[in-house]
Amino acid sequence: MKTLRMVLFLLFLGTTFEGVAKEVAVSCHGAEAYAGMELYFLTWQDMITYKTDTLLKVTVKDDGSFEGAFDIDSPCKVLVYPGVYEVWFYAEPGKTYRIVLPPRKDKTMKDVLNPYFRPEKIPMGLLDTDENDLNRLIAKFKTIYAPYFYRHARLVYVDKKDTTLATFIRSVRDTFAGVTNPFFLDYMNARLAMVSVMNLREREPVLNEYRDFGKKVLLHNPAYMELFDQIFNRYFDYLLGHTCRQELIYAIDTGNYDSLVHVIKKDLALGYDDFVDLVALKGIYDAWYHKTFNRKKLLILLDNFIAAIPNPEIRQTGEDIKEKFTRLQAGLKAPVFFLTDLSGKKVSLADFKGKFVYLNFSSRLSYSSLREFPLLKRLKDKYGNILEIITVAIEDQPSMLKEFVNNKAYDWIFLVCGDACNLPVVYNVRAYPTYYLIGRDGKLIMSPAPPPTENFERRFRLLLQKKRIRTEAGLPAGIRQ
Helix, strand or coil: CHHHHHHHHHHHCCCCCCCCCEEEEEEECCCHHHCCCEEEEEEECCCCCCCEEEEEEEECCCCCCEEEEEEECCCEEEEECCCCEEEEEEECCCCEEEEECCCCCCCCHHHHHCCCCCCEEEECEEECCCCCCHHHHHHHHHHHHHHHHHHHHHHHHHHCCCCCHHHHHHHHHHHCCCCCCHHHHHHHHHHHHHHHHHCCCCCCCCCHHHHHCCCCCCCCCHHHHHHHHHHCCCHHHHHHCCCCHHHHHHHHHHCCHHHHHHHHHHHHCCCCHHHHHHHHHHHHHHHHHHCCCCHHHHHHHHHHHHHHCCCHHHHHHHHHHHHHHHCCCCCCECCCCEEEECCCCEEEHHHHCCCEEEEEEECCCCHHHHHHHHHHHHHHHHHCCCEEEEEEEECCCHHHHHHHHHHHCCCCEEEEECCCCCHHHHCCCCCCCEEEEECCCCEEEEEEECCHHHCHHHHHHHHHHHHCCECCCCCECCCCC
């Protein structure tokens, strides 16, 4: 119990580091290997969905240099994805960073086509930083924390308890006793609380003692949000096993904001509204993906929460969650795209308004894709007047794709999606080929759609018949001559 109190005290005892937005300047020299490459500097808009926001876009010059700037009002983790890497650093408002990129290593087509590919995570090289720089502090902390964390995890797993924890925490605090950087102190507190959580055998509620502390929600501190995720993982499932079960079910069945807030406050013995709202959003998010509750009811509850949440950043987190839930939902607008076809022409989804679109993500290096291309040609020949077939080709050599398409006389639209193209992520592509059917109004009809080898044509003709749309031959769909 005492350990849990310390954990939750650390979770709530955050200090806000927000104020007027200040410029962050970034520059790089000597990266000739990256000449011509576009680099995007991203940060997480929220750390429940991990939606990213673009801070800066630069193009590396021929001499390997670039410079740029962006505004932030609080420290944040910045991510860059050059080739196979995820390179990161922490940016603070008003500071200048001279960065060093890793040796260039581009993704192969095998990497691009692999739905399980994960980039190699490495810290960004930074020049001219002093010992109080946030990145230096976090790096120093990690050299102390990481070895202990893995040893601690092993001890907890084998012996169920680590008796060295209190001594380790005191030692870390003594090491950083003179540090005053608020973001770092919150980061350190959350990491130390994480090892304390591992020592707990059972989950217990947050206690009333924390009402008197300066409670904050640190949405952009990764250590704090990872601890938050650990403590409140599948929180609604936890509530179902306790005295709040019926009240939780009622709140979700009715979509009532106040009822759910009451349930959480009762369980946590806590009245801090921002924190309670964030716990509720996390509960809705986890319940959606673990299918604990009816999704339609969860979506209604989420809408009501978004409308009622007063804190704009937490409300935006709710909006991000809703976007992720509904982005590929049948009946809603399909995600837009702007790509280049094999002739170099820019093409967008809006260009095909008024026609059905059978959108597929494929590759000439995928046997399954190649096997279905002749069937796509057959569909094109038969329904070309009302159905536009668009292949988003995952391709790093457009000239070879063009030659392949010309040799096979495939006459539908091929769009080029290289290793920097994120459209497969937007459409949640996990395997190639993947298909979607988009209506004449730009809304998703089948999401995902079956491939041509699995009765797509029959389902499409039934759709045409239902909508009383005539085929190219002028006959009602489904009616044979």
